[in-house]
Amino acid sequence: MRPVVVAGVGMIPFERRDEDSLVDMLAMASWNAIEDANLGDRSVDAVYVGNMASGLFNHQESVASALVDRLSLMPAAAERIENGPASGGSAVKNGFLGVASGYYDIVLVVGGEKMREVIGPKATDVVACMTHPEAEYIYGVTLPALAGMFARLYMDKYNITQEHLAMVAIKNQENGLLNPYAHIQMKITMEGILTHPQAHINSPIVADPLRLYDCCPVSDGAAAVLLTTEEIAQKLKKPLVKIAGVGQATDTHTLQERSDPTDLKAVRIASQQAFKMAGLKPKDIHVAELHDAFTILEIAESEHAGFFPMGKGAKALADGETRIGGKLPINPSGGLKARGHPVGATGVAQIVELVWQLRGEAGERQVKDASNGFSVNFGGFGNNVLAFVLRREA
């Protein structure tokens, strides 16, 4: 396989974007990536759009075809990639394969979702459509509900407290304050979201034991990367940030069928695959973007990816190891918790943040001397997961 370089990255701020259509958001993020890559008049061979539910959210399908038209990129090949909340990661993987195989030289990958077009309970219902129709959906199960049942078991098994969960929220919202693209721009405190007698007013139960501030917001947004060969990236005079490792693994659709429901097997396997391809180990990573749709997931993924022994992730968090300036900063972007989680956009936004970090372009949230980055994009409730290792070459 040929090496694949991320030559351009672009985002638009994640927020409530009533004025922009989904295709407009995808187009704006794409343009930012194309301009960042200094692409000029070079043509794009293919466009992959990561998007989960444009039909249900926005009453629009075939968004990849609509996007190439909006960007006047015809006759580029165009496809939408759907893999629930890992649609963005899957789109990046498919773009990577297109360039690595030699089939394409220049591929645009963009992820986006416009979720705020519907009211909150409808957005919850749309996302819940990824659960098993007969064994889960009919009962009113939601993604927070699955996370709540997982959290109850995981917290009990590894002595994780609600204070630990709140520490993830506080850290990531602090990081979000340093990221102009983050949806949530608000500092929170342990007292305000957990320990004050009236903290439940600020942070009510969503799906016990998870509270409001344990959950990511519902956001609109888009993010894009331009992938190409090493040779073309050098001509474009871009830093060589390569996709050095890619992993993807699946697990049972329902949580109840896993022999150990606290084992995020797909995270473990996808991470191992990505590290193996990159020839790196977890200790070699300088910055990570993990899929903290719920605070418990940041702790659990940090262990399953191999950064900390099982059951030690919460201690590493409490000791400050995962803060910017710590041994392994996790989610300097603010993560899904603060940047937001427009589902199709997230996997691409994670790669965008890593490229900014590895180029040294992350501003106030820059992780010092970062040259190796890692991400996990968690689809379903851990039943289809992607992991990436990115490496900056000198």
Add this chain to the structure above:
Amino acid sequence: MSTITAFKCNACGHVMYPHHYRCLNCNGREFKKIKPTTKGRLLTFTIVDQLPWGIDERGRVLGVVEFDNGVKALGVIKTANPRIGMRLRAGWKPVRIIGGDKVYGLTFHKTK
């Protein structure tokens, strides 16, 4: 009483719900349809205050129960103060209205 249908692998005896075309344990392709027993044990649960569109209630308790014959299934827990490990008996009641129709599913109640 109506209930779910689970599947027991003819080759290794592994019990699955919902249906798969290959056994999760041994890749076997032949199964016997089985019904869950009437009682089981609560494995985990959550109390959901933010339910999706179409369910006009708060505080619905959802949980996973392992029946005495090994079938594991999600359902609506209809008892106050749920706790992991408690014994429950299964019911079959409307759990949601979809497209104007009542959809029936598993409910779990305190054993007498």
